[in-house]
Amino acid sequence: MRIRKLVLNGFRSYDHVEISPSAGLNLLYGENAAGKTNLLEAVFLCALGRSHRTSRDPEMIGHNRAGAYVGLELETKSGTRLVEIKLRTGDDASKNPKDKKQIFIDRQRAEKAGELMGVLNVVMFSPEDLALVKASPEVRRRFMDMELCQLHPAYYRKAAMYNAALRQRNALIKEAFMNPIDPEVLDMWNAQLARTGAEVMRSRLEFMDEISTIASDMHRRLTGGREQLFTFYEPNVPFEGKEAEYAIYEALEASREEDIRRGFTSRGPHRDDIGIKLDEKDVKVFGSQGQQRTAALSLKLSELALIREVVGESPVLLLDDVLSELDDSRQKALMESAFDCQCLLTATGVESAARNRAACLFEVKDGRVTQVE
Ligand SMILES: Nc1ncnc2c1ncn2[C@@H]1O[C@H](COP(=O)(O)OP(=O)(O)OP(=O)(O)O)[C@@H](O)[C@H]1O
Ligand SMILES: [Mg+2]
Known part of the structure; x- marks a missing residue:
C-alpha cells in the first residue's frame, strides 16, 4: 500500500x-x-x-x-x-x-x-526504538507482544488470560502472612498459570523463530556481511525437551516458598526476554551505539516482511x-x-x-x- x-x-x-x-x-x-x-x-x-x-x-x-x-x-x-x-x-x-x-x-x-x-x-522506527536493545527486558517483551497482537489477534486473549491468572496468584501470596494460603487454591492458580503461560511461551517461541532469520538477513545486508546477528527467545522457564505447561508448573512449585517470602511470582513468561547477540557477544552489554542501533533496526525491519506475508x-x-x-x-x-x-x-x-x-x-x-x- x-x-x-x-x-x-x-x-x-x-x-x-x-x-x-x-x-x-x-x-x-x-x-x-x-x-x-x-x-x-x-x-x-x-x-x-x-x-x-x-x-x-x-x-x-x-x-x-x-x-x-x-x-x-x-x-x-x-x-x-x-x-x-x-x-x-x-x-x-x-x-x-x-x-x-x-x-x-x-x-x-x-x-x-x-x-x-x-x-x-505502518512500521515505524524512531530514536526511542534504540531502547529495544538497551532497556530492560520489559521493553523487549512488549515488542514481542505488540507484534504478536498485530499478526495474530488471538494472541491478545492468551496473554490477557495469563496476566489475569498472574494477578490472582500474586494477590494470594502477597496476603499469605494475614490469610494462610490454602494449598489447593494455590495449586489451582499454578495449574492455570501453567496452562495459559504455555500458550504464551509457544507463541513467542514461534514468533522469535520466524523473525530471527529475517532479522539476521537484514543485519547482514546492513553491515555488508561483516556482522552476524543472532536473536532468540529467552524464556524465563526453559522448556526444551519438556512440555511447556509441565515446565512452568514445576518451576512454580519449586519457587513456592521463595515467592511467598518475596510476595510475588518470580518465575514464568512475565519475566521472559529476547537475547540479542552479535558474533556471539551480548549486544546489550558489548555493542557500540551504532551496533545497537543497527540491531534494533534489523529487528524492527523484520516486521515489514512478516506483515507483508500475513497481510499480503x-x-x-x-x-x-x-x-x-x-x-x-x-x-x-x-x-x-x-x-x-x-x-x-x-x-x-x-x-x-x-x-x-x-x-x-x-x-x-x-x-x-x-x-x-
Ligand atoms: N502542539 C504544537 N503546536 C505548535 N508547535 C508544536 C506543537 N508541538 C510541537 N511543536 C513544534 O514542532 C517543532 C518540532 O517538530 P519536530 O519534532 O517534527 O522536529 P524535527 O524536524 O523532527 O526536529 P529534529 O531534527 O530535532 O528531530 C518544535 O519547534 C515544536 O515547538
Ligand atoms: Mg525529529
Missing part, C-alpha cells in the same frame, strides 16, 4: 500543508525542530489512531488552535481509502468527550479506534532519524535494501546515501514542505 496524499491543518507546528509522496523512498530533510517528526507522527496517527510519542492527543493540536485535522489518501490493493482524524481541545464548544477525537474511514465516522486497524499498516501487502515504512549514528556504508546499505515498499525517511541533511537511490526529496522549512526537483 502507499500514501497518495497527506494533508495537515493545525497539526503541531503546521498551519496547512499537503504532500504527495512517491511510491518509493521519500527523504524529508530539514533542520532540528523543522517539523519532520511531526509529519511521520501524523501518518502514524492515521494508522493506529494515536501518536507514537504521546498518549495525550491534545498535544498534537497546534498552539492557539481549537482543533487539528489530518487527512490521508491511501492506495491499497483493494482500492483507494481515505482516513481522516479530527482532534479538538477540551474547551472547544462540543463537550462530548467522544468528539475530542473523531475518526473517519472513507468519510464514515468510526465508533472505535480499533476500526482503523488494518486500513493503513507491503506496509508503509516510517524511518525517523535513523541515519545518525550509522556510518556511510550502513546508511547506503539501508537505502539500497530492496524494501519494496513506500518509505518516508527523515534526516537533517540531504544525505549522500539517499541520492543514490533516486529518492524523492522534500525540504521541511518554516512550516512548509516543498518537493525538490
